[in-house]
Amino acid sequence: MSEQPMPAWLDSQPQLSLDRLLPTLRERYASHDPAGWPIFECRLRTNFRRLFELLLHLYGGRYDFFYHLESILSTAARLWLARPVDLKALDEAREAAPAWFQGQKMLGGVCYVDLFAGNLAGLRARLPYFKELGLTYLHLMPLFKAPMPENDGGYAVSSYREVNPALGSMPDLADLADLAGELLRQGISLVVDFVFNHTSDEHAWARLALAGEAEHQDYYYMFPDRQMPDAYEKNLREIFPEVRRGSSTYRPEVDRWVWTTFHSYQWDLNYANPAVFDSMLEEMLALANVGVEVLRLDAVAFIWKQLGTTCENLPEAHMLIQAFNALARLAAPALLFKSEAIVHPDEVARYISAYECQLSYNPLLMALLWESLATREVCLLRHSMQERFKMNPACAWVNYVRCHDDIGWTFDDADAAHLGMNGYDHRRFLNAFYTGRFAGSFARGLPFQKNPQTGDERISGTAASLAGLEKALREEEGPFEVELAVRRILLIHSVILSIGGIPLLYLGDEVGTLNDTTYRHDPAKLADSRWVHRLFADWTRIARRNDPSALEGHIYGALQRMITIRKECGAFAGNDTTVIDTGNGHVFGYLRRHGADQTLAFANFSEHEQSVAANNVRTHGLAYVYDDLVTDRAVSLEHDLVLEPYGFLWLVASAHG
Ligand code: GLC
Numbered sequence: 262m263s264e265q266p267m268p269a270w271l272d273s274q275p276q277l278s279l280d281r282l283l284p285t286l287r288e289r290y291a292s293h294d295p296a297g298w299p300i301f302e303c304r305l306r307t308n309f310r311r312l313f314e315l316l317l318h319l320y321g322g323r324y325d326f327f328y329h330l331e332s333i334l335s336t337a338a339r340l341w342l343a344r345p346v347d348l349k350a351l352d353e354a355r356e357a358a359p360a361w362f363q364g365q366k367m368l369g370g371v372c373y374v375d376l377f378a379g380n381l382a383g384l385r386a387r388l389p390y391f392k393e394l395g396l397t398y399l400h401l402m403p404l405f406k407a408p409m410p411e412n413d414g415g416y417a418v419s420s421y422r423e424v425n426p427a428l429g430s431m432p433d434l435a436d437l438a439d440l441a442g443e444l445l446r447q448g449i450s451l452v453v454d455f456v457f458n459h460t461s462d463e464h465a466w467a468r469l470a471l472a473g474e475a476e477h478q479d480y481y482y483m484f485p486d487r488q489m490p491d492a493y494e495k496n497l498r499e500i501f502p503e504v505r506r507g508s509s510t511y512r513p514e515v516d517r518w519v520w521t522t523f524h525s526y527q528w529d530l531n532y533a534n535p536a537v538f539d540s541m542l543e544e545m546l547a548l549a550n551v552g553v554e555v556l557r558l559d560a561v562a563f564i565w566k567q568l569g570t571t572c573e574n575l576p577e578a579h580m581l582i583q584a585f586n587a588l589a590r591l592a593a594p595a596l597l598f599k600s601e602a603i604v605h606p607d608e609v610a611r612y613i614s615a616y617e618c619q620l621s622y623n624p625l626l627m628a629l630l631w632e633s634l635a636t637r638e639v640c641l642l643r644h645s646m647q648e649r650f651k652m653n654p655a656c657a658w659v660n661y662v663r664c665h666d667d668i669g670w671t672f673d674d675a676d677a678a679h680l681g682m683n684g685y686d687h688r689r690f691l692n693a694f695y696t697g698r699f700a701g702s703f704a705r706g707l708p709f710q711k712n713p714q715t716g717d718e719r720i721s722g723t724a725a726s727l728a729g730l731e732k733a734l735r736e737e738e739g740p741f742e743v744e745l746a747v748r749r750i751l752l753i754h755s756v757i758l759s760i761g762g763i764p765l766l767y768l769g770d771e772v773g774t775l776n777d778t779t780y781r782h783d784p785a786k787l788a789d790s791r792w793v794h795r796l797f798a799d800w801t802r803i804a805r806r807n808d809p810s811a812l813e814g815h816i817y818g819a820l821q822r823m824i825t826i827r828k829e830c831g832a833f834a835g836n837d838t839t840v841i842d843t844g845n846g847h848v849f850g851y852l853r854r855h856g857a858d859q860t861l862a863f864a865n866f867s868e869h870e871q872s873v874a875a876n877n878v879r880t881h882g883l884a885y886v887y888d889d890l891v892t893d894r895a896v897s898l899e900h901d902l903v904l905e906p907y908g909f910l911w912l913v914a915s916a917h918g
């Protein structure tokens with residue numbers, strides 16, 4: 262956290278404050294669980310200094326700092342007391358094996374409850390499907406109470422304690438807790454979003470603010486006129502410029518401007534107010550107590566604002582997350598954070614640490630897999646991964662090819678310049694390519710949020726449509742083009758399944774789901790092209806997954822095979838990855854190591870056969886004769902390696918070599 266050490270006079274303060282706080286906490290809470298209390302106290306002692314320094318930095322300037330400190334610790338103690346016994350047992354298990362999420366058996370899946378299975382009960386009925394796929398991590402897209410009909414796909418939360426009535430009906434998240442318990446028994450960790458940068462304008466706090474209540478107006482950023490919004494907005498990036506310009510919204514009820522980074526109904530929370538931090542801590546721990554094991558921290562970049570800055574990725578944003586993390590270590594140690602920072606790769610990396618977010622989306626890998634498919638060249642992918650894949654060994658990437666959001670080209674311009682590419686032009690090319698405007702493009706994506714001033718644009722579309730399957734099937738291109746598209750889909754999945762971290766499948770992709778433009782008939786969705794890839798699960802198509810003669814079966818079967826191999830291959834655990842120069846600009850290669858296990862992976866991003874000189878493999882050499890795990894064939898370095906069009910190899914030293 263804070264780079265500067267504490268001044269000497271402050272050095273004794275954490276201990277002194279703890280000594281002052283402990284008697285009150287003990288008096289209030291210890292008797293409710295006398296056997297467990299020493300464990301809580303021990304965790305408090307271990308984490309207190311860190312927590313104290315963070316909160317002091319964030320809120321120490323306030324006359325009522327100590328009041329808030331005590332209140333925050335009381336919240337943690339109260340919610341720890343309320344934590345169900347089985348989750349307390351899980352806490353201890355996770356504390357004893359903190360690297361559990363780095364195993365090669367980990368496999369994530371993400372879906373919308375309503376689109377995938379109607380409601381929570383329906384989702385539960387689909388558990389056998391998740392087991393069949395091999396999922397150990399299930400991210401359910403936002404499922405909380407939200408405004409209707411527009412709620413940014415659930416990312417405008419009106420209550421963190423109520424499931425959207427269309428999905429479940431029991432009070433206090435009881436049906437979610439039941440589901441979490443069932444998932445845990447089946448070896449699947451439940452992941453949900455913690456949408457903590459903003460609430461919807463229908464949240465109880467926002468309603469009170471709209472009713473003119475000063476205490477809750479201070480939960481948000483509300484301004485009496487345009488002076489401050491104008492001053493801030495000079496430096497702000499617009500996230501949804503097609504929907505609305507600027508970053509604030511006028512509310513006539515109170516004659517005030519409210520800070521709204523995303524949509525007008527998504528009100529940014531004011532974390533400069535410690536009461537907001539405390540209130541959101543309570544919401545966070547309540548979710549943990551339902552049995553949620555991983556919270557996907559939504560829009561982390563935006564949670565702290567400071568005039569004269571872009572209000573993204575500020576040091577205090579990190580401190581806030583670290584403080585939430587420290588409090589989770591006290592009250593719900595099994596809880597992990599995954600950061601959703603779709604920003605410059607340098608900034609993405611800063612959220613990753615055992616003390617901040619143990620997991621992070623890997624938006625750079627995602628974007629560059631698509632970049633390599635478009636260009637058939639792997640130089641930017643290779644260079645960027647050589648520089649940026651390495652991460653804290655206690656943490657893990659979450660590697661994905663598609664998610665519910667758009668694709669933004671978040672590579673570093675200097676990385677591109679190093680290879681003689683102009684970042685701005687290259688992004689323009691990629692946008693033209695993935696919207697099918699570029700001559701010869703195989704992709705059928707849609708543009709998302711074009712900003713007329715900056716020229717910035719992002720891409721929507723399912724993996725299959727972006728990889729060429731839509732064009733091949735709907736524009737009658739024949740079996741050869743279909744085969745190439747399928748190979749592209751499998752190729753990029755082969756990378757996320759082997760490169761190091763938790764692979765995350767966007768459910769629907771496993772059977773090659775294509776874009777669906779019918780969202781345009783719904784006025785609440787019309788302006789947001791991301792709905793083209795947020796689709797109802799088509800269970801008739803999924804039913805064909807085991808028919809190898811069907812397209813669905815072809816894709817599903819091949820993915821299933823890779824998943825099985827991944828789970829059995831020890832080298833795919835952890836994140837020790839060395840990206841290598843294969844000597845062929847179309848072939849991406851990396852060496853995976855874990856303990857004594859090693860695997861060499863190669864991926865050909867061109868539609869032509871490619872070879873890698875045997876010498877280039879020998880230098881990273883593990884052996885002379887290899888087995889390719891994917892095809893079960895022996896590969897000898899007597900000859901150069903040969904990769905089929907869009908082919909890939911996972912090589913392990915042959916037991917017979
Ligand atoms: C995140 C979500 C995105 C949403 C935004 C605002 O980026 O992934 O879907 O629009 O946050 O909550």
Ligand code: GLC
Pocket residue numbers: 500560601602603604666667669
């Ligand atoms: C921007 C934000 C990201 C969000 C996305 C939604 O890229 O940085 O957090 O997911 O917009 O489209």
